[in-house]
Amino acid sequence: MAPRAVLTDIEGTTTAIAFVKDRLFPFAAGALDGFLARHGTEPAVAAILAEVGAAAPGQPPAATLRRWMAEDSKATPLKALQGLIWRQGYEDGRLKGQLWPDVPACLRAWAAGGLRLAVYSSGSVGAQKLLFGHSEAGDLTPLFEGFFDTAVGGKREAASYAAIAAALALPPADILFLSDVAEELDAAAAAGLGCCQLVRAADGTLACGRHPAEPDFPGVARRFGLPG
Template identity: 50%
Template sequence: MSNPAVRAIVTDIEGTTTDISFVHKVLFPYAHAKLPDFLRASAEAPAVAEQVDAVRREMGEPDASLDAVIAQLLHWIETDQKVTPLKALQGMVWADGYQRGDFTGHVYSDVAPTLRHWKASGKALYIYSSGSVQAQKLLFGYSDEGDLTPLFSGYFDTHIGHKRDVAAYQRIVAELDLPAEAVLFLSDVVEELDSAKQAGMQTLQLVREGTQAGNVHACVTRFDEIAL
């Protein structure tokens, strides 16, 4: 792929910059194990209380006990639900884990050098993931390759919309204040790419191990195969 009109690149995380197994075998189990004690210790803190109330609203039970909230959060983790307050609370727990050095954020070896090259060549780089902005910044801030956050101009999560909704990509384009065709979206998920394409973006599928290639979007297996 080569298109000099690309001025900004928006990339997904899971399956694109980062092995899905890191999220499912490291981050999710860590949050599942640590979240109950974290909430019992910190439920009164304003930032935590705000998210606990948001969970109660999602449950439709404004008076739910903290134990009921914890049970709901654990169920959402077990069933991989993309619920915004869960993502926010997971991010708080992961922050502690990253800062303690319990793990570092996985990025594929081809990602960081390519991102640095794109940044140096004047491309604006953004993340769009179902994980919270906080969780995104932690993963790249404490990555295997060191702190990559200076490479990014911004981050988007489900607050802008869900990743299979065309409207979310339209909002991202509006935020970037660029023509849609000047924005390239990278993901491993065909349905996300379909929505980005409908919003006018350029699209490219990352076909990592375990990913099925679609037949609508151009495909690469590594970031360093992408020629801009």
């Protein structure tokens, strides 16, 4: 039976790893000091800095943030701050959300065919909406009914996927999760979701052998009987 909903990762799945690693992350790192100087006292930013300080007492928040950036940490306060920095870049046109060419048409066809769509990424919900809202293919956010980040739990924890299924009010078996990361797929499968690994040759992804694998979204559509 075809799934009723598709839950998709971003980096390595809808979007090239290089865009995140070589464009978004350096953009946030380069803008960090100026952003904190201009906006550090604003309530939303101050709340994030308080979380950073609580996580690393005795260290200046900016230093902790830079360490987390260097470590590619998935820390929720870091992801939230990066999202705020990226928002400025998207809004003033310095950034455009990159998607693999096959993705927008499939997303539109799936939504038009009645599939419910959602995103689950380690990037903040705000950052997710910016990427899809300011994408090279236009504003795709109306296609999605849910956006989830690490506030729901880690991506390698089965409980996170169970929580997302509950939030979507769907049995886990009715949801197809798309990701390039085998351990994320393992966790989703443990929660009862259907899974497919995206093996994008340009990203150097290797099929894990534990889950169905496809090179692009049209391949996913053919394998699972999705619209379009």
